[in-house]
Amino acid sequence: MRFGRDITGAWCLVVGVAFLTACLFTSTAYADDQVRFQRSNHLVSDLDQAFRVYRDVLGLNLEAVRTLPLGGYAYDLFQIPATAALRFAVFSSPSQKNILALTEVRGVDGLDHHEHFRFPRVAIVLESPEFDTVIRRAEGEGLMLFDENAFTTSDGRPGRQRGFHDHDGNLIVVYKISEETDK
């Protein structure tokens, strides 16, 4: 009986320590993840056209496409006229689930992209080891590309970067860190 009580007590101790350890790690993870960047979301005028850029040129995986309900929250947030029809597409990279989204706006007169092309207020920056392939594909898609630029990261790594616009003037910058410094 005494042996049995000792065993029971030992198990209680093990379970208790395990529980406290789990609580400690859970609360630490919670504290570390108070905020998490989920995705950036960009308006486009033609989703099928945009797929050729984000899926075929950049190499992001298209996860889902859906029609957004008329009058839904996106209308309020983006301040889109209620007459517009919206579709939503979300993309992932191999290591980043649902990291980028596109919202297609249809049926809005006067959605002028000209100013957006001239003075983009937002850029997305992506790293691609297949830098030259991405650029070749962007050129093949007829996108407007800026000249390539050499850069050095804040921690001293040299690389190449190049910017281009999607068909709606959204600014995309792709870069690659030199392989020598990766090793």
Added chain:
Amino acid sequence: MTQSNDEKPPVRFQRANYIVSDLDRALPVYTEVLGLDLVFVKESAEDSYSYEVFQIDRAAKMRFAVLGTPSQPNCMALTELKGTELKETPLPSRSAIVLECTDFDGVMERAKAAGLTVFEEGSLVTKDGRKGRELGFLDHDGNLIVIYLILEHPE
């Protein structure tokens, strides 16, 4: 030009970058209201590539701030433009950043206290059936920020 998802070269989203007119005013929105970590701030070089891709007047001065989360270093950046007119953000807004925040109410309260434009809260239902809350607000330059919190997971 079409491909299946299996034929893609690897690619990784590094960050979104918003233009702001005053970094000192913008940073508290991203650090104190949202809770992102400030990684570094630097003066941009006169030959910075940002002049070219953002088509910024070379007379303008730029500063660059990088922000992150504990598990996502450098996921967000802000580029400050000084010495050039930053036109009002055209509507509809062209982009949003979306962040999951466990301290949803805290972020909302801090955004309101900072005097930001805060939209009415919305109900969120994800494509896989999760339910939650979402809230949009604008930083001082009209850049759209959306936060959400998942409350219910389907069985």
